[in-house]
Amino acid sequence: xxxxxxxxxxxxxxxxxxxxxxxxxxxxxxxxxxxxxxxxxxxxxxxxxxxxxxxxxxxxxxxxxxxxxxxxxxxxxxxxxxxxxxxxxxxxxxxxxxxxxxxxxxxxxxxxxxxxxxxxxxxxxxxxxxxxxxxxxxxxxxxxxxxxxxxxxxxxxxxxxxxxxxxxxxxxxxxxxxxxxxxxxxxxxxxxxxxxxxxxxxxxxxxxxxxxxxxxxxxxxxxxxxxxxxxxxxxxxxxxxxxxxxxxxxxxxxxxxxxxxxxxxxxxxxxxxxxxxxxxxxxxxxxxxxxxxx
Amino acid sequence: xxxxxxxxxxxxxxxxxxxxxxxxxxxxxxxxxxxxxxxxxxxxxxxxxxxxxxxxxxxxxxxxxxxxxxxxxxxxxxxxxxxxxxxxxxxxxxxxxxxxxxxxxxxxxxxxxxxxxxxxxxxxxxxxxxxxxxxxxxxxxxxxxxxxxxxxxxxxxxxxxxxxxxxxxxxxxxxxxxxxxxxxxxxx
Ligand SMILES: Cc1cc2nc3c(=O)[nH]c(=O)nc-3n(C[C@H](O)[C@H](O)[C@H](O)COP(=O)(O)OP(=O)(O)OC[C@H]3O[C@@H](n4cnc5c(N)ncnc54)[C@H](O)[C@@H]3O)c2cc1C
Ligand code: FES
Ligand code: FES
Numbered sequence: 001x002x003x004x005x006x007x008x009x010x011x012x013x014x015x016x017x018x019x020x021x022x023x024x025x026x027x028x029x030x031x032x033x034x035x036x037x038x039x040x041x042x043x044x045x046x047x048x049x050x051x052x053x054x055x056x057x058x059x060x061x062x063x064x065x066x067x068x069x070x071x072x073x074x075x076x077x078x079x080x081x082x083x084x085x086x087x088x089x090x091x092x093x094x095x096x097x098x099x100x101x102x103x104x105x106x107x108x109x110x111x112x113x114x115x116x117x118x119x120x121x122x123x124x125x126x127x128x129x130x131x132x133x134x135x136x137x138x139x140x141x142x143x144x145x146x147x148x149x150x151x152x153x154x155x156x157x158x159x160x161x162x163x164x165x166x167x168x169x170x171x172x173x174x175x176x177x178x179x180x181x182x183x184x185x186x187x188x189x190x191x192x193x194x195x196x197x198x199x200x201x202x203x204x205x206x207x208x209x210x211x212x213x214x215x216x217x218x219x220x221x222x223x224x225x226x227x228x229x230x231x232x233x234x235x236x237x238x239x240x241x242x243x244x245x246x247x248x249x250x251x252x253x254x255x256x257x258x259x260x261x262x263x264x265x266x267x268x269x270x271x272x273x274x275x276x277x278x279x280x281x282x283x284x285x286x287x288x289x290x291x292x293x294x
Numbered sequence: 295x296x297x298x299x300x301x302x303x304x305x306x307x308x309x310x311x312x313x314x315x316x317x318x319x320x321x322x323x324x325x326x327x328x329x330x331x332x333x334x335x336x337x338x339x340x341x342x343x344x345x346x347x348x349x350x351x352x353x354x355x356x357x358x359x360x361x362x363x364x365x366x367x368x369x370x371x372x373x374x375x376x377x378x379x380x381x382x383x384x385x386x387x388x389x390x391x392x393x394x395x396x397x398x399x400x401x402x403x404x405x406x407x408x409x410x411x412x413x414x415x416x417x418x419x420x421x422x423x424x425x426x427x428x429x430x431x432x433x434x435x436x437x438x439x440x441x442x443x444x445x446x447x448x449x450x451x452x453x454x455x456x457x458x459x460x461x462x463x464x465x466x467x468x469x470x471x472x473x474x475x476x477x478x479x480x481x482x
Contacts, residue, residue, distance in 0.1 A: 006299065006316035006362045029360075036319070036358045037339050049316065051363065078352060102428020103406070105340055107352035108359065 001040050008051040012138050020140040020163030022048045030074045031108035034117040057167055069171040073112025092180030096127035112166050118156045121220035126199035127182040129217035129227050133171045139164035149227035178203035179287030181280045185272050194220040195263045196272040200280035204288045211235040221256035221269050228252040240285055249277040303364040306374030314361035321345045323361035332372035332401045343429030346402040347371045353409040372401035384446045391442040395433035403429045407443045415450050
């Protein structure tokens with residue numbers, strides 16, 4: 001690895017100042033499970049590594065039914081999974097975080113790093129998009145809120161400008177009878193990169209089993225994670241039945257733009273998008289029916 | 295020219311001052327600076343788990359953590375398992391079940407298994423296989439490793455074994471630090 005300088009600021013302001021001062025030469029470090037590999041491989045060569053894990057705002061999980069969720073960018077996947085509110089109110093995002101790597105990786109890997117790394121196959125990203133998560137970004141020119149579905153702009157690229165820091169995710173508290181789910185397909189049980197990942201969130205009206213709100217997001221089937229807008233919209237106002245699920249799955253498949261690679265052919269991946277979309281919607285609906293909170 | 299940084303941490307129960315370059319991984323610092331060579335280097339990409347150590351009660355790939363990130367942390371390496379000449383129950387069970395052949399994966403498996411038992415003293419076989427999924431072994435076929443951990447868990451549950459930290463047997467981390475601090479402050 002090339003020589004680096006290491007800083008570990010305690011506040012957002014200090015971190016942004018460091019990042020802004022060094023521009024392209026600086027890089028935030030969260031769990032390092034992507035970044036340290038990239039430093040060693042020489043694919044990223046920052047001179048300044050700014051460890052963001054000492055900053056309290058990046059480290060908190062704060063949830064209430066009134067104010068929703070503040071999920072710090074640097075919260076590790078293990079901490080997320082161990083949090084009772086996360087498991088109860090955001091089971092889909094929690095299961096996505098819990099799929100990332102081994103326990104050794106989850107002890108360090110953060111959801112913020114998963115997004116900022118810009119991989120189209122990151123497991124947390126579709127789950128965040130399904131929940132309508134917004135990223136709070138702070139930079140030298142102040143703060144901005146970015147919907148997660150527009151955060152990644154290409155493989156390894158994001159909207160972040162030099163000097164900007166992802167601070168936290170803002171997610172609404174789940175409405176009554178709503179829930180989420182995430183599934184990925186890999187050829188083995190653990191420790192692999194998604195061939196396809198699908199996140200889904202649903203709100204139901206149990207009086208007539210109609211869909212009040214729906215969001216579907218796809219991973220690993222395009223240059224960026226994809227918010228399947230048409231598929232999501234197709235469900236809203238409809239009765240939640242087999243025909244509606246099948247229609248949404250078909251629409252989700254139609255926005256996937258996968259490639260052929262060693263993990264699977266494009267045709268196969270499109271097929272899997274449909275299968276996983278149906279399953280994710282079914283699981284999310286089952287969870288939503290039992291969500292009496294609020 | 296990058297200055298070495300002094301990092302204070304606790305390693306295997308000993309408070310130590312590490313002198314390291316920011317670019318050094320925790321694994322490099324442990325092996326090359328502190329001469330704690332129990333943690334092994336396999337892939338350097340987080341896949342094999344041979345470098346697993348426990349940092350503040352979590353299993354971590356020391357190849358994917360910078361040495362400077364160890365500041366203020368409590369770290370246990372495989373050298374911290376035994377108490378003097380008495381092996382940790384996991385080490386004992388690995389020997390009894392012949393859970394190693396070449397042995398390069400063993401320190402990592404031991405640390406992952408210790409972390410599991412620290413969090414969950416009564417794991418199921420599925421819990422054990424899940425907790426060990428980040429450790430690769432190309433010799434044993436895993437079964438003997440899993441059996442050793444099941445057996446060790448039984449002993450821990452019966453109050454026979456211990457999961458307490460022992461002292462570093464050969465050379466304590468603080469001794470190693472003193473040697474290292476004598477090595478000079480800067481590198482090219
Ligand atoms: C063995 C192994 C298995 C893996 N398995 C999976 C898997 O199954 N699924 C999966 O999705 N991923 C997997 N990964 C990838 C990786 O663990 C995740 O992408 C992880 O979530 C990244 O988070 P991190 O905290 O480690 O990020 P880091 O490596 O610290 O950072 C990643 C990138 O984001 C930037 N960054 C980090 N935090 C911020 C911030 N707050 N603001 C701005 N920029 C920031 C960094 O500069 C860097 O470019 C695996 C990795 C390994 C090594
Ligand atoms: S050497 Fe660290 S995981 Fe392989
Ligand atoms: S004993 Fe040789 S790799 Fe496990």
